[in-house]
Amino acid sequence: MSDNYSIARYLISQLRPGLQLGETVLSPDGKVLLYAGTILTEKHIEKLSYYNCEGVRVRELQSGVGMGFDSNQQRKRGNAEPEELIVSHEYYEADMAATVSEQETEFAGIYGNVVKDLKRCFTIVRLEKHLDCELLQSIVDALLTLSERGIGATALLHTATRSEDYLFHHSVNVGILANIIGNLSGAFKPSQQRNLILAGILHDIGKLEIPVHVLYKKGSLDEDELHMVRQHPAIAFKFFRRFKEIPESVRLGVLQHHERDDGSGYPLQTAGAKNHPIAKVLGIADVYDAMTSKKVYGEEVSPFAALDTIQADSFSGKFSPKYSTPFLHELCQTLIGRYVTLNDGSTGQLVFWNRSGKETCLIRFSDGQVIDIMNQNKLKVIKLVC
Incomplete structure (x- = not known):
């Protein structure tokens, strides 16, 4: 790559839209502001100025011109x-x-450990019908850290997810995405972040009762199999009755995460205000990750196709624009x-x-x-x- 570009340091006053960052830029407290490879916009430059960055490294072509587009x-x-x-x-x-940074390596390390912990938690549920709430809280703590990266974490999820152990990866991803979508909407208090994440990692726990040959079947499900799979939210809701540690908002979020605003969802076909706000967020997070993740029973699609689907479902009344629109806008920018x-x-x-x-x-x-x-x-x- 050295034959194609070099790295030069630019003062913030020298930056212009279209230049390409040659490094990941961090805030004073260590959070990622912009990732290496980002094509700068006016908004990005204003953000760097706001955080009093003195300068950043920019990729330049051998001619000395900053890499951008014309x-x-x-x-x-x-x-x-x-x-x-x-x-x-x-x-x-x-x-x-x-573009690989220490922050991305750290993300992958924490993510991998969380998947292992959730797998252990779900194994206990399957074998002993017991929910280790203490372990769950430690998982939520870790996902709070990962979701602090904001919308930029979505790109890291694409590289971290594996098709094997899909249920565990998907549950972790939905926990992270739910917190990000909730924060972007501005509709949730900081104190509700933990419930968004907890609902996300538990949203598919009812699938532990579904036979594996049905859950991971390649091809279309028959009528009986489809009915069986669509009971997983109700199975989870019934299971949660035994555990007072699970907040009511989390229980409802899990029960209703396949419901839609227009009443076309399942298992109860509830609509509009009858669906809990956490459920509405989970629905968007679930669809986005299910479409873009690697899995043994179906092909992944690009984030572009997933965005089109979520936008179409928002226009048709299935998803609430209150939650989908900020997510779609920010995701476009981070890509x-x-x-x-x-x-x-x-x-x-x-x-x-x-x-x-x-x-x-x-x-x-x-x-x-x-x-x-x-x-x-x-x-x-x-x-x-x-």
Whole structure:
């Protein structure tokens, strides 16, 4: 990668939109402000100024020009010959390796330990019908730490999740996402954060009573199997009656996480205000992670496809925009600077994405081309690489 760019330090006053960060920037208390690879916007620069950052490292091309994008660079790619669409991954593998930070390594370490602890907790539930509430609280403590990274944690979840032990990974992910979505909505007090996370990690605990061959069946479920799976929220709610340590808001959140605002969900088809706010948040977190995670019984999709689904379900009245809209907006911003794979096999970097009005999605390739894939009928993002 050294043949393609160098790193230079810029004062905040020298920054301009379109430049690419060459380092992960931390706040004075150690929280991630912006990740390496981020394509700077005016909002990002204002954020760096607010935290009194003196300067940051920026990636520069060998010519000495800061790496960014220029709309004049865009070329039509849809009519190119197939061999022109093949992009070497060597450029990106080196670049992606450069974005790995100590904070990301720390995230993976904590995440892995939490998955192990939750697996142990769920094993006790399965074998002894007992809920280790003390262990659960330690898991919640750890996930509070991970979710402090805010919306940026969503990108790390894509690299941390594994298809094996999907139930445990998914439960941890939904716990983190629920807290992030709840915080972004501004509808929950800080004291409710623990309940959001607890409801997230317990939302699928009822599936421990579902036969494994049904739960992980490849292909469509028959009518009886579907009915069985759809009972898992009610199974969990009944199980929680034995444990006074589980707050009522968590119990209702778990019971109703598959309910929808328009009454089209299950198991009770409750609608609107009858569904607890935690349940509404869990529904969004559950759908997003289920769609974007690796699993043995189905293919993962890109965050782009998941965003489209959640937005469509919000427009149709299934999800509350109060919770979905802030999440969708912030997630779009955090994906800028990430590397993606397109359906033609090429890899590029998302440098600009605007979903309001006429949607624009600019991808930069290693040869310097920047294209708007929204203008290319045959091109779409299928996977988030890094």
